[in-house]
Amino acid sequence: MAVGCGADSPDIFRPGGSAGHEIKTLSIQIFAILAVVLVVVWALLAFVIIKYRRRPEAEVSKTRGNLTIEIVWTLIPAVIITVLFVLTVQTTRQIAMPDPGAQFTTVGHQWWWEFAFPDQGFKTANEVYVAAGRPTSIDVESVDVIHSFWVPQMGGKVDMIPGRVNHIRFVPLKEGRYLGECSEFCGAQHGKMRFLFVVVSPEEYSAWVNDQAKPAAQPTGAEAVAGGALIKTIACGSCHTIRGTSLKGTFGPDLTHFGSRSGIAAYTLPNTPQNLLAWLQDPQAIKPECTMPTIPLPLREQQQLVAYLEELK
Numbered sequence: 001m002a003v004g005c006g007a008d009s010p011d012i013f014r015p016g017g018s019a020g021h022e023i024k025t026l027s028i029q030i031f032a033i034l035a036v037v038l039v040v041v042w043a044l045l046a047f048v049i050i051k052y053r054r055r056p057e058a059e060v061s062k063t064r065g066n067l068t069i070e071i072v073w074t075l076i077p078a079v080i081i082t083v084l085f086v087l088t089v090q091t092t093r094q095i096a097m098p099d100p101g102a103q104f105t106t107v108g109h110q111w112w113w114e115f116a117f118p119d120q121g122f123k124t125a126n127e128v129y130v131a132a133g134r135p136t137s138i139d140v141e142s143v144d145v146i147h148s149f150w151v152p153q154m155g156g157k158v159d160m161i162p163g164r165v166n167h168i169r170f171v172p173l174k175e176g177r178y179l180g181e182c183s184e185f186c187g188a189q190h191g192k193m194r195f196l197f198v199v200v201s202p203e204e205y206s207a208w209v210n211d212q213a214k215p216a217a218q219p220t221g222a223e224a225v226a227g228g229a230l231i232k233t234i235a236c237g238s239c240h241t242i243r244g245t246s247l248k249g250t251f252g253p254d255l256t257h258f259g260s261r262s263g264i265a266a267y268t269l270p271n272t273p274q275n276l277l278a279w280l281q282d283p284q285a286i287k288p289e290c291t292m293p294t295i296p297l298p299l300r301e302q303q304q305l306v307a308y309l310e311e312l313k
């Protein structure tokens with residue numbers, strides 16, 4: 001499904017961030033060491049099976065243990081574990097970096113992502129931009145259960161724990177559109193809790209921040225104008241904010257620039273008018289148990305809402 005929204009596949013062997021590179025190198029080192037262990041163990045096994053096969057005339061050996069061998073095969077795994085430990089600690093230290101100050105806060109909700117930029121005075125959802133080459137620090141929180149923030153190609157994951165602020169830091173290196181996901185089982189729609197993590201040049205990043213900080217665009221098309229008037233009179237505003245209008249709800253995603261996003265409902269569907277119509281008609285069919293109720297409205301009004309929301313670029 002993600003392919004429709006144009007994100008790269010979340011492949012840790014094609015990293016796009018500093019920590020992702022270190023983790024990839026470590027994974028390959030560990031894989032190589034364990035592959036050698038596997039081959040040696042299989043070779044020894046084959047040797048023993050063939051050499052010491054049961055023969056009718058042979059006496060059962062009555063030797064009791066061999067101290068040297070016991071010591072050797074205790075030491076070898078201890079050495080292997082120590083090597084793995086040292087490599088892991090080294091990687092952890094390489095990933096650690098000085099705090100550049102948090103750029104934004106990510107808040108986990110069942111089952112979508114809030115991105116808050118308090119300094120620039122805006123919030124957005126399910127899609128966030130960062131500047132390539134700039135050390136990035138993200139504060140990570142949750143409003144309900146434990147989630148886990150993970151952009152596989154950027155680097156490690158970090159738990160989002162209610163009542164606690166965690167951090168994740170890395171340098172996004174390669175421009176691109178990366179898939180982020182929740183990596184801690186958090187309920188019915190855990191599998192449909194994803195986001196788009198977009199790495200762009202510093203100039204494009206500033207442009208994105210400027211656009212997002214603006215209040216919502218005034219609708220222009222006739223359908224959109226009707227939708228803009230309608231949305232103020234129905235339940236949407238109790239959960240959604242559209243900055244510059246009377247909608248000030250904070251329970252659901254901020255919709256001020258909804259039209260600029262690539263996905264709908266935490267990247268569950270590509271953002272097209274057809275999909276948005278389907279979402280507004282029955283969110284519970286698309287994400288059963290999600291916290292947006294199905295609100296019955298005439299088709300005509302649903303179409304007006306779609307026209308309005310898609311204009312909110």
Ligand code: HEC
Nearest residue numbers: 111112125126235236239252253264265266290291292295
């Ligand atoms: C009871 C609260 C509530 C009400 C009322 C509500 N919504 Fe939602 N809405 C949500 C939640 C929560 C989500 C996120 C669902 C998810 O992804 O799991 C959501 C998601 C959305 C999305 C997708 C946002 C995104 O970034 O993917 C749109 C668009 C939307 N709602 C529009 C509306 C409209 C239009 C109305 C009024 C007809 C409305 N909502 C009424 C809670 C609500």
Ligand SMILES: [Cu+2]
Nearest residue numbers: 147182186193
């Ligand atoms: Cu989650």
